[in-house]
Amino acid sequence: MSEHGHHHHDHPHETALKSELTPGRKRILDVLEGAGHPLGAYEMIDLLAARTGKRPAPISIYRALDFLVEAGLVHRLASRNAFLACGHSHKASEAVAFLICDTCGGVAETSSAPVRDSLDAVATTAGFSPRSRVIEVTGTCAACKAA
Numbered sequence: 427m428s429e430h431g432h433h434h435h436d437h438p439h440e441t442a443l444k445s446e447l448t449p450g451r452k453r454i455l456d457v458l459e460g461a462g463h464p465l466g467a468y469e470m471i472d473l474l475a476a477r478t479g480k481r482p483a484p485i486s487i488y489r490a491l492d493f494l495v496e497a498g499l500v501h502r503l504a505s506r507n508a509f510l511a512c513g514h515s516h517k518a519s520e521a522v523a524f525l526i527c528d529t530c531g532g533v534a535e536t537s538s539a540p541v542r543d544s545l546d547a548v549a550t551t552a553g554f555s556p557r558s559r560v561i562e563v564t565g566t567c568a569a570c571k572a573a
């Protein structure tokens with residue numbers, strides 16, 4: 427994968443929560459972090475089966491993913507029905523924009539205070555209380571555009 431993706435930087439923030447994960451949840455997070463790009467649940471099952479020799483049940487994968495998403499360690503990309511490890515240490519409520527490349531499949535996670543403020547203004551006007559603020563932008567990444 428090219429270096430513009432989600433994992434071009436290290437993970438300086440090991441949250442306390444991450445070290446408290448059960449072995450099953452930790453394995454799923456490891457697989458996602460190792461992949462460096464979004465994975466569907468069934469791709470994850472294949473990778474876990476290859477690693478442990480046992481095929482986990484989809485329901486247990488989805489339960490673990492729900493937990494990891496709630497904990498802010500993993501993001502769900504609704505447009506891809508896929509999951510990716512969060513490379514940043516941020517609050518679950520923070521505004522996050524994913525720049526998803528149609529060509530290479532790379533995903534860059536960015537956050538932007540102006541985006542958050544705009545979304546909050548829209549929500550406030552509607553009397554709406556946001557729980558999460560996730561934007562998925564599809565297109566062509568800089569590396570693919572240059573290629």
Ligand SMILES: [Zn+2]
Pocket residue numbers: 501512513514516522535
């Ligand atoms: Zn994130």
Ligand SMILES: [Zn+2]
Pocket residue numbers: 527528529530531532566567568569570571
């Ligand atoms: Zn690309």
